[in-house]
Amino acid sequence: MDVHHFFAVGVSYKTANIDFRGRFSLNDSQLHALFLEAKSLDIKDLLVINTCNRTELYAWVKDAEQLVNLLCNHSDGDTAFFNQVGYTLQNEVGFNHLFRVGTGLESQILGDFEIIGQIKKGFYRSKKMGLAGGSMERLTNAVIQASKRIKTETEISSGATSVAFASVQYILQNVEAISQKNILLFGLGKIGRNTCENLVKHTQNDHIVLINRTQERAEKIAGKFPVHVKPYGALTSAIHESDVLIVATGAQNPTITSDLIHTTKPLLILDLSIPRNVSSEVHGLDHVQVVHLDELSQITDATFEKRKKFIPKAEVILEEIKSEFIVWLKHRKYIPALNAFKEKIVLSKKEKQEIENYVNHCFGFQRKQQIAQKITGQIAAYLRENPHQAEETVELITEIFQLESEKLPQK
Numbered sequence: 318m319d320v321h322h323f324f325a326v327g328v329s330y331k332t333a334n335i336d337f338r339g340r341f342s343l344n345d346s347q348l349h350a351l352f353l354e355a356k357s358l359d360i361k362d363l364l365v366i367n368t369c370n371r372t373e374l375y376a377w378v379k380d381a382e383q384l385v386n387l388l389c390n391h392s393d394g395d396t397a398f399f400n401q402v403g404y405t406l407q408n409e410v411g412f413n414h415l416f417r418v419g420t421g422l423e424s425q426i427l428g429d430f431e432i433i434g435q436i437k438k439g440f441y442r443s444k445k446m447g448l449a450g451g452s453m454e455r456l457t458n459a460v461i462q463a464s465k466r467i468k469t470e471t472e473i474s475s476g477a478t479s480v481a482f483a484s485v486q487y488i489l490q491n492v493e494a495i496s497q498k499n500i501l502l503f504g505l506g507k508i509g510r511n512t513c514e515n516l517v518k519h520t521q522n523d524h525i526v527l528i529n530r531t532q533e534r535a536e537k538i539a540g541k542f543p544v545h546v547k548p549y550g551a552l553t554s555a556i557h558e559s560d561v562l563i564v565a566t567g568a569q570n571p572t573i574t575s576d577l578i579h580t581t582k583p584l585l586i587l588d589l590s591i592p593r594n595v596s597s598e599v600h601g602l603d604h605v606q607v608v609h610l611d612e613l614s615q616i617t618d619a620t621f622e623k624r625k626k627f628i629p630k631a632e633v634i635l636e637e638i639k640s641e642f643i644v645w646l647k648h649r650k651y652i653p654a655l656n657a658f659k660e661k662i663v664l665s666k667k668e669k670q671e672i673e674n675y676v677n678h679c680f681g682f683q684r685k686q687q688i689a690q691k692i693t694g695q696i697a698a699y700l701r702e703n704p705h706q707a708e709e710t711v712e713l714i715t716e717i718f719q720l721e722s723e724k725l726p727q728k
Contacts, residue, residue: 324405326374326403328341328404329423339591341393342569347392360383361377362449362450363375368591372392409643420460429474430479433461456642472627480613484515489520495522500524501526505565509529517544532546561584564587564588572594573596575598578599593609595607648701
C-alpha cells in the first residue's frame, strides 16, 4: 500500500439532495454483495461509510473506476448518474477527506460526533469480511485518534452536533407545550435510539410512544427510558393520536403513506430516514407538516458561531495526525527491502563463510542477529530522516546485496 493508489469515491449532502443520495444508499444485503465482489477483484483494503449524509468507499485500488463500479453495481445508482452527483478523490486528498469526515468537519451539522461511530462500524464490517489489512487499520485508528483529540481539545462538538439532537431542538422551537403533546417515534435504529434519548432528556414528556417492526427492540429501549411501546400493527391508530411523528426507519421504500394518516389536528412529521420514508403525497395533506433531514441539518443552534471558531484549531490537530500516518505509510513500503537486507546479513553462507564462522565463534548467532538488527535500524532511521533519498538508497542496497526480487515492495 502506498500514497499514490488510494482512492475515495462517493456522494454526500454537498453534491446530492436527499432523493439522489438515496439512490446510492446501501442496505445490509447490498453491502454484503459489494464486499464479495471487492474480494473477487482482489481488493485487500476497503472501507465503506454509509450514513444519512453520505455513501463513500475508500480503498487502495488501481483506479477510481473500480470503486465507482462497485458502488453502482450494488446500489440503485448508475455510473452516468454518479458522474453528475458523485466525486472521486485520490492520494493525500482522499486521506484528508476521510480525516475531515471522521472529525465532523464535513458533516451537515458541524462537529457531528456520531460519524466516528459509523466509521468504526464500517471498519469492523470490513474486518469481518477480510477487507481490512494493516494499512486500513492504521488509517482508521489515526482518524479515531484525531476525532478524540479534537473533541477533547476543542469545543467544536458542543451544542447541536447530531441529527437526533437537532430534531428535538426543532420540535422544542416549533411545538408549543411539547410536554403535553403525544409523540410517536417510529423506527429504532441508531438515529431512532439517540432521538428517543434526547426526547426524554429535553421534553419532559411522558406521552412518548415507540413502534418498531421488531417489537423486542422497542421493549428493550423502553426498559431504559420512561416511554410506552405499541405493536407495529397499531401504527395507524398511533399516528391518529399523535401530535408529532418522528420517522427513523431504515426501509428502502416509504413506510408512511397517505392511507395511514387520518387526522383533523396539526401533525408535525420529521423524516430522519435515507432514503425518504415519508411518501411524497403526505406533504399535501391537510393539517400535516413534513420536515426532512436536510432541512433539520440547516438549523443552527445558539452555539454554532462559537463552534465554528474552533475549526482552525481542529484542522491543525487533523493535519498533525494525518501527516504522521502518511509518513508511516511512505516508509512502510521499504519494510520488505529492509527485512530482505537483514535476512541477507543473518543468512549469507558460502561467500562469507569464514567471516560468519568467526562471528559465530566470537559472538554466537544471537549476537549476530543483534548486529543485523542494529544495522537495519540505522538504515531505517536514515530513510525516515532523508525521505527524498529513500528510493535511491533502497535500490542501491538491493543491487549491492542482490536481494531477492519477490521480497521487494511493489512500485
